[in-house]
Amino acid sequence: TRTYVVTGSASGIGATTAQLLRDRGERVIGIDLNNADVEADLSAPEGRTAAAAKAIEIADGIIDGVIACAGISAPIPKTISVNYFGVTELLEQLRPALAKSEAPRAAVVSSMASLQRHSAEMVDAALDGDEAKALEIGAELSAQGPQVGYLVYPSSKRALSRWVRRQSISPEWAGNGIPLNAVAPGTVLTPMTQKLLETEESRAMVDANVPMPLNYHQPPESIANLLIWLTSVENTHMAGQVIYDDGGAEVSLRGDDV
Numbered sequence: 001t002r003t004y005v006v007t008g009s010a011s012g013i014g015a016t017t018a019q020l021l022r023d024r025g026e027r028v029i030g031i032d033l034n035n036a037d038v039e040a041d042l043s044a045p046e047g048r049t050a051a052a053a054k055a056i057e058i059a060d061g062i063i064d065g066v067i068a069c070a071g072i073s074a075p076i077p078k079t080i081s082v083n084y085f086g087v088t089e090l091l092e093q094l095r096p097a098l099a100k101s102e103a104p105r106a107a108v109v110s111s112m113a114s115l116q117r118h119s120a121e122m123v124d125a126a127l128d129g130d131e132a133k134a135l136e137i138g139a140e141l142s143a144q145g146p147q148v149g150y151l152v153y154p155s156s157k158r159a160l161s162r163w164v165r166r167q168s169i170s171p172e173w174a175g176n177g178i179p180l181n182a183v184a185p186g187t188v189l190t191p192m193t194q195k196l197l198e199t200e201e202s203r204a205m206v207d208a209n210v211p212m213p214l215n216y217h218q219p220p221e222s223i224a225n226l227l228i229w230l231t232s233v234e235n236t237h238m239a240g241q242v243i244y245d246d247g248g249a250e251v252s253l254r255g256d257d258v
């Protein structure tokens with residue numbers, strides 16, 4: 001039995017991932033705002049620290065896999081805190097417990113939205129570890145209305161994907177034998193997207209930004225199964241990949257250059 005920490009375990013992709021792992025007989029420590037083994041707010045530094053400490057305590061000090069799914073898509077500054085700092089700071093704090101495993105693995109959920117228009121300034125602030133500055137930029141963006149405020153979301157995911165690529169080959173991750181990768185979904189049918197897909201107009205807008213020629217909108221299982229493979233013992237050499245599991249959205253937007 002392997003011990004996994006899954007964030008965002010109360011809903012959507014995280015809930016499906018936690019359930020599929022438990023079905024396989026693995027031990028899952030879920031982290032979420034509510035309805036989780038560890039209830040914590042990952043938007044704040046104290047919440048991250050408390051969550052990591054509690055998870056490590058429940059795991060008796062050794063964690064085999066971390067799967068970070070918790071995230072929000074609201075056009076507000078907080079989105080950078082949850083989606084970037086809530087993932088990267090938590091992972092850093094869990095890393096010592098991962099390093100004690102014989103086959104440690106970590107995977108995060110980014111998004112194909114990382115390819116959309118974003119704020120390069122916010123991405124840089126995040127990668128610099130400057131949460132206050134990132135929040136300031138977020139406040140400026142969201143003050144210009146939801147359309148501009150939305151840029152916080154692609155910015156948070158772009159920063160996260162880049163963090164994964166940078167860290168994956170570092171002494172801390174690769175040096176400790178910990179594969180670190182990201183999955184970038186297209187439009188997944190979860191509570192996060194439910195409202196957006198309700199009316200024909202809003203669905204058409206989503207589909208224009210996220211074209212999915214292969215099998216259209218995806219169930220959470222499609223992402224959960226990949227996250228589970230990435231954090232399984234079978235994954236020994238994949239480092240820093242951002243895997244677009246998105247119905248062909250990334251190829252549709254970026255073309256055939258490899």
Ligand code: NAI
Binds near residue numbers: 010032042073112
């Ligand atoms: P969801 O809304 O169903 O689940 C997200 C979970 O994260 C919820 O249980 C929520 O309580 C938790 N969460 C939010 N803020 C938190 C905080 N401050 N502290 C602790 N937990 C918090 O959403 P879904 O669709 O399952 O999303 C999971 C991940 O997948 C997110 O990172 C999202 O950005 C990403 N994603 C989702 C896509 C979609 O179409 N649904 C597409 C691409 C990426």
